Amino acid sequence: MNRVSVSSANAVFMKSLLLATLAFGSAAATAAQPAAVAAKADPAKGATLYESGDTARGLPACLSCHGANGNSTIVANPKLSAQFEAYTHKQLVDFTTPQRNNPVMTTYAKMLTEEDKRNIAAYLAVQKVKPGAAKNKDTVQWGKAIYRGGI
Numbered sequence: 001m002n003r004v005s006v007s008s009a010n011a012v013f014m015k016s017l018l019l020a021t022l023a024f025g026s027a028a029a030t031a032a033q034p035a036a037v038a039a040k041a042d043p044a045k046g047a048t049l050y051e052s053g054d055t056a057r058g059l060p061a062c063l064s065c066h067g068a069n070g071n072s073t074i075v076a077n078p079k080l081s082a083q084f085e086a087y088t089h090k091q092l093v094d095f096t097t098p099q100r101n102n103p104v105m106t107t108y109a110k111m112l113t114e115e116d117k118r119n120i121a122a123y124l125a126v127q128k129v130k131p132g133a134a135k136n137k138d139t140v141q142w143g144k145a146i147y148r149g150g151i
Contacts (some may be wrong), residue, residue, distance in 0.1 A: 046123030
């Protein structure tokens with residue numbers, strides 16, 4: 001009689017173990033699958049947001065600081081036109097992290113959705129850059145030295 005009880009207990013244990021293994025394996029397989037592919041960026045939507053902002057969210061137009069088509073005329077604000085799409089997207093994402101904190105950009109980047117960031121990056125990537133000219137000869141030499149040798 002003890003043999004039957006032990007056999008039954010073993011059978012129940014083995015079934016439980018099998019079910020747990022199947023459940024864990026299924027969960028692991030689901031976790032290993034790649035995330036859904038993000039929707040393709042829409043440069044037209046990016047242009048609208050870049051040029052007009054979104055008053056409903058209190059988001060100003062990017063061109064206010066970065067200029068028409070990403071060609072800033074303000075020395076403190078970088079030109080964004082013709083930047084690689086992935087680079088611009090990464091910068092917008094980084095502004096939402098503690099590693100890239102900027103009082104202005106952090107505030108606005110956190111207001112953007114992931115889709116907004118992709119769309120703005122796509123828009124800027126296809127804009128033509130207007131070359132600028134440095135006016136301070138000292139900073140030109142300094143810039144050349146940094147470009148050639150690093151900091």
